[in-house]
Amino acid sequence: MQTLARRAMRLPGPLHPDSADAISLDSGYAFPEIFPDLTRAAARALTVFRSESLQYGSPYGLRPMREWIAQYMRDDGAAVTAENVIVVNGAKHGLELICRLLVDDGDAVVVTGPTYFTAIPILRSFGLTFIEVPQDEEGLDVVMLAKRLAQRERDRLPAPKFIYDVPDFHNPSGITMSLRRRQALLALATSRSIPIVEDSPYRRLRFEGSSEPSLKSLDRSGIVFALGTFSKLIAPGLRIGWICAEADSIVRIAQLKSDGGTAPMTQRIIVEFFADGGLEPQIARARAAYGEHRDRMIEAVRRDLPSAVFTPPHGGYYLWLRFPDGIDTGVLAERAFEAGVSPIAGNAFFAADDPSSARAQGIPSHYMRLAYSNATPDRIDRGVKLLADTLRSME
């Protein structure tokens, strides 16, 4: 079980929400113009359901919330019930609880390189070490992972405690794992009894094409912990997410929650919003807006930053740019910020990016993540232009 680290997490998190001053291409902040109207749902939560909404709630979450999440997961192919669901204070809280359940100080976990940068300090705060596996166009390189695991076995090193991945519109790379890769990952993880943490906040934000089955839906042996969130389905300010896993794990996670239960008021607002049919129109609005933002950013990057290589993502929030060797995106990001736009240098997304690590030298310095979620299309254009101007000034 869990230990927590001896150092503070320095979350690199969203720092510069879009404002009149700087064009925010760094954060995964939502586009405020598509925030839904929750007033009716809130009014019901605070009148009809007042005595439930304002009272302490179960650590598992409200029953109708758990039922809704289970149905949502079933509609996505997972064979689960409400007993497989616990409501948490956002997916990051979910990841922390999974760590508390599964890991001890000094354990190893598998992450992709690059990986979701906010996960890194959370994992590190539990004293974890990282097994970093590359991705290709089909997602996490399972052949490489198998080799790394076999090597660890030969070296008499313990198996990692879990595999963390973002299989849909990966953050930051934008890659969606192919079906055969998902099957290979599950087969490997199952054969070695290594849990998989499937963090898939962007799954419904697909602009074109069709979804691959979720890892959870392909899971026959109960090794997948699926993390969910309402941050992308409704709005991040709610701070509600979930874990979907085997029922006995859910019971143990509930025992690890020391928060007095996730806010029942907010859960009820969500339940009522969905009861009003709020989900699908909201997802349609989000898809339309983010799809447009993506198109504008791709156009702008192709026009103004022709040396940057990227794979156009079919969903999600981000473009992952590879600049020519020799471009130090750390310097570029810093100067761009001074010029009025805030991208994120790619090295924040590599778990081994630790000054004390021998691997630190090996981290590629020519990647950059641009978020198209928060800024308006016009500001996306201007932001990319500013970034291009900054790059030119460095040549």
Added chain:
Amino acid sequence: MQTLARRAMRLPGPLHPDSADAISLDSGYAFPEIFPDLTRAAARALTVFRSESLQYGSPYGLRPMREWIAQYMRDDGAAVTAENVIVVNGAKHGLELICRLLVDDGDAVVVTGPTYFTAIPILRSFGLTFIEVPQDEEGLDVVMLAKRLAQRERDRLPAPKFIYDVPDFHNPSGITMSLRRRQALLALATSRSIPIVEDSPYRRLRFEGSSEPSLKSLDRSGIVFALGTFSKLIAPGLRIGWICAEADSIVRIAQLKSDGGTAPMTQRIIVEFFADGGLEPQIARARAAYGEHRDRMIEAVRRDLPSAVFTPPHGGYYLWLRFPDGIDTGVLAERAFEAGVSPIAGNAFFAADDPSSARAQGIPSHYMRLAYSNATPDRIDRGVKLLADTLRSME
């Protein structure tokens, strides 16, 4: 800094909210009839402030929320500003963050015996050991604490990492620490540089008499971490609390928050509710209701359980009963629950109540906590009567 324990916390938390089936005298659930109307505040949070309420927020909390809390603390005598405040997901989350900031596995902390039972598994989950100090009518026995600390020094044991106490309407004992005892505790803690965690959720729920100065207001050296919550000022279902401490500690605590910020929507609802002048009328309602509940319970206990000894509390939620030696309140509570009323046996409130501990034998088995917060006065009457019937059937 922090470590987290190797065992699941088994929170004994509120289990039986008042229902048609069982009379809940165990939980610290609020009285639902006094829940305020938050619909106007919520409507403003979700319209005027929509783009802030539904976006990610700062880990420190909304600026106006921090300002409000700082003013509230200043009105209560503490010399603090918003920089001394961080908003958290309830006071339990605050205690957890303080542990992550201050403690390492195997450290000791000071608690009263008895102490707030939900704090025990949280503290234990960090691998802490307990220095249990008794209380008298003036609160924590500071002379005894000084002796214990001196003995540890002679034994070359490290000083405890903090002192945890509930100085106002102590949970469960109901005792409010006297001014001179507060001064003595602060003098001792300051001389030994031991932080104090002042957990005071019930402070404004005083039915008669006047408050003693808070430990935070008497603190001249910045060693007090004050925990606050809106659970008793408004309603527990909001799950919002705060820590008030030195500004540099607040910065470090913010780095330890992995939750993506405490829900801005809920913070804004609170800010708007207070802007409407909601606080004082709500506190007046709560005082009136809980004062009446206390009176009814005291009357009922004196009438139906004359062998139970207690100090009438001047505020808060609980009566702490001492039954005659030989009464095993564990058995009594179990049988009472079968009869339709749910008290809590007192041994849950002693930190050393651990089967593996040598001290386990020393824990008094004849205490019981009754909460008068959640049940209606009539149900309080019936609950105490059922408890008395159960006790008689054991004789």
